[in-house]
Amino acid sequence: MTKFGIGQPVPRTEDARLLTGGGRYTDDVSLPGQAYAAFVRSPYAHADVTGIDSAAALAAPGVLAVYTAADLDAAGIGPIECQAPVRNRDRSRCANPKRPALARGRVRHVGDPVAVVIAETVDQARDAMELVAVEYAERPSVSGTGEAMEPGRPLVWDETPDNRCFDWGMGDEAGVEAAFAAAARVVELDLINNRVVANPMEGRACLAAVEEGTGRLVLYVSSQGVHGLRKQFSSIFKLPEERFRFLTTDVGGGFGMKIFNYPEYVAALFAARELGRPVKWTSERTEGFLSDDHGRDHVTKARIALDAEGHFLAIRVDTIANMGAYLSNYGPFVPTDLMAPMLVGSYRTPVLYARVQGVFTNTQPVDAYRGAGRPEAAYLLERLVDHAAREVGIDPVEIRRRNFVPATAMPYSTPLGQVYDSGDFAKNLDDALAMGDHAGLAARKSDAARRGKLRGAGISTYIEACSGGGPEQATVEVAGDGRVVLFIGTQTNGQGHETAYKQILADRLGVPPEDIEVVQGDTDRVSFGSGTGGSRSVPVGGAALAESAGKVVAKASAVAADLLEAAPVDVEFKDGAFTVVGTDRAVSWKEVAAKAATAAPGAPAFSEMAQWTPPSNTYPNGTHFCEVEVDPDTGEVEVVSYTVVDDFGMVINPLLVQGQIHGGVAQGIGQALQERVVFDPESGQLLTGSFMDYQLPRAVDIPPIAIKLNCVPSTTNALGMKGAGEAGAIGSPPAVINALVDALSVYGIRHVDMPATPQAVWSLIQAHRTAAAAE
Template structure:
């Protein structure tokens, strides 16, 4: 069909969004709403003494000033951490409370201490500046590796040496045996730099009280309303039915909007206390100090190889920064989410991973696009690239020798995953052709003649996707033939509306203009697991396909009655019910009209909940080509080639857009983005876009994408997921390209972000600088 599965059609939501007709959380207003502003800590670590609110309360229009004592008086609970992680010895990890407003101590710059509610935003902000807090400033620790050092300040007394957990997985004895018998052991220490998600739309919420029912409601920027509803109900001691959560359009999430945050809980509390709506929206600098951050690992890796360069075993030791508080999924990201993918696309007989999660006086760290898989892929692909260089096999050949062959599928990895499909070697060979690697020596020579250094780097990746439990979809067909889809995922700008319409067009023959997609409302949608882990269209789309099949099944008796034939003689295709072997048919719209007339309303309403039997495994190959100016350290990504296996693709245009966006984020982390704290004061030094560099259009290279898709056997539609792939493959490909460009200087590794200063410094200190020049 022209709008069915597999068609590269433009997004149907774009006309609305691009002409200013979108409805984001800050666009929503409620009658009589008030405004909130938060008093935030200027210190990384301090004891809270007296809080004087008298001057703030005297500001005209101020309705209230709240501290944690007010929340405690109504038994408002702390924001939970949802991880069930067990330490190496089987004991639970150190759980620490995260109150909506700081209790006793502030533990990072930006920690909310008090909340001002006023008639206007200006009054709230003015009053917030007048709240006087008596702080007893303490020494802090912000560095990831440093947090475990003896004598460092403790974030929590309950966590000696700032250790939240000491976790492991894999076969330590087998890895030690592999290391002892290896012909060669390659080692590398790798930093995965901390980043800020920086979505176009900052976080916001509008909490209110329904006049007719007295229920609480909250409009909030989110990646799924149902998990938030459950948490809000538990924290506020309310039945779930007494809290309605709504999410309208969302301007980017990237994982950061999955979580519950202090501001949301505080605004709900204030709305209930005041009996009126309370609105809050973060300014950009406020987001820098209050949004959850991503990444922030320091790892040491050892790879054992035999004499032919084949992998025998891998050992990884990681210190993962969790921040001052445990976010909803914080401990899960560096452990189960990422470590299982350290096998990558390779036959590695034995793997052992040990992760120490540490508290620091920084913002909490949680899932950021890819959620553990980019961290794993970066470590593995840098290590393998390094091994290819030191063994003399080269980046491509060492991978060829170690790929899991397609003939081995399904393949059980030593980390407990079962890869169902994949042609990893073919991805590499296609990528080398797409990137014209045969012509690279000539391009290197041409660049050198201009005083530049050119290099190319490749990475392969595989990730586990489409988890997060079941998803539910309800398909309602009205008497006019128009369809309403109610689904528990939440678009954050990915194009869900278009993809779902394409699946409906494929399964019901319904044109896109006759479909309304409803997401983000706990009243209208009874269940949903939300968006994250590239699960929305693979899992939600599968539930949708099952619901559509139920609609057809329910409609067949009505169609048979209209066509005056037996039900067994009815066939359905492209929106029409046909008597088999004849040209007699009726449309779904005609059948719906008859059913609605008999039923007095909606013609058909069918619901399905689909649970993925296992993960899906998107995979691919990225090749980046860079040019470096050795005099300034400036680097330009001049060419970028990608071969991706996403299984069945609903819309190639959407998929390629997701790949481009992911590469932009990966490029940002590789070359530009880094959260920096002052090591002495704990102050955030990169608290605005003046100091924190995001990639711009001019930084992006031309990108060629080839789809080499093998359908998944664990997904109803054969899909694998595409949302995170670009951010996984890009950082190692770009850094590998930089190392290639700088190899003549003797540079073997450079940490992200490879800024001009970092590159220039590496060249100046390189052992072969004179020879290279």
């Protein structure tokens, strides 16, 4: 069993099924008599809806119904609520307008759903959708994050002056100002964290139905956790939770975007109940650009105070965070409580203050995207630190070493209330520089110059808070033949949960992976769950699993003792067998399971549940070291070398971790160099609504990634895990931009905003050349 236990780099057990077409995604699920939904969406960013005429659509072939907000209102369907509102600095509540599933009286972004057409086939539904005549009275719109609060800008919500949703703060503002007044140097930097689209391989989809016989409302949905969604629907439909069954089958990526509730799910379930037959909706890619929640979108002014030796004295951050037209489930939580505490980073900064103002705009809602606040914090901090190093004349490596929290200080209480339980930031940095041959950088720069290229190197260090989101529950059932079924409330989105959980069970129970089944994503079979997000699934769910497995072993040991005619205290369990200590008398796992099953025919041999609540966060941390080359004649940037050193605590499967790092780094490179959502500033139209205009990173854009794991076990969970799912996307954007700024420093360029597209880089270079020529 050690070949498939904890710490082994075994291939994913789910891949054979998925790679041979055996996956069952939401769109693969079909029910007898199902109809199809198509949504009429607003072509305007902001407009009053003055009339809806659905007569022509209702007369079209195959059309069963057309529903609008009036129909949902008449049925008592409630709004989609923000699940994490925040309080303002004066402790008043933030603005929290309600989001209807279908627009009521006014549309507030392009793609806002106005009506839903239900028809016998998907083509009939889409054809009839074009026949719904909606009358609009267009209003002025606002789409820019930094301009939303400017005087005279159109209001997204009449009751929200200046489009300000909240004005939130964290830290010691007076202490920061005093530190700035006494500082030897103060360095400032303005930053933009560009808006991105998650773009998972599998778009959003749902299939709604009414269960025959019980009348329960059933929803198959591509999600990151069914239990939280079911709770929301209970409130929206004003029915007890037991009147719903939610199911998520295989999921082709989520990246945070599939945590949330969406209007299409509410409308589909309403339609299924009204018609008494199943209703399916599957998003097209262009529809996803218009209707999926987006990520990031911050405008920030950051300031750092330093003493004469380059030690950090204080940091002040003022951020405007775009919420979009509506508050998504966790939108306000991301730039506030998730981002701000991590502005401490890996450093011993004595005092910090962060002010975050959330703004409404006539754009899609913004919520968690891989990392959810932690990438925004790391980008802000690591760009600020690098910029400060260049401004005061200290090497970027040295300024970090000078300010790191030392390993000897762990556990370390930060000035913003976090407690880092473990980590060695200096070792991560040293190892990354050694692996990336930082010492040979000058020679590589010279070689690049001979080839007409500019080469630069950038580092970023990061730490993130993971494994929150409430308790997790795991139930381990053992059949009479020794086979094991795990019921757990997390939800795999492609991370390899099935393999990781099987490794923990193999380690704890000595059961081979082929004898283990993992059940997720069904509120009937799994009674409780907090879902997947924030790298919590294996650290939190795995801890619950390990505890429930331990309970099974304790029960099984008593049965084994009876079979062996020995006292339970004299029975030892190891490698799938129970042995009387000091003898060769033993019984196998399967023999014990068979014996236990005879005591209660028809019931599991053993069934044990454990619910585990993390006492605090875990803190994955690490260093990224990146090198880029720039063609000054075209502005093209190539990432030519990439090194990552991570501390994820105890690692269940190094192969799974490497896959998470690769994927996260790819997404971070995409944001740094390519990805950007663009709205027309006058009309609010989405200008990057397809892959013709929105560039995702391709294989050729990602270099080989050298990886080293410095695993310092976490002290906050029994397995010592910290989490690995988001780290790659956290450390990579600042590392890439720091490397690019280093390459462009020959022109005196000190900052480049993301995404550093060839056009943007070329324009900066040309502006420098023009200025130099003028001098």
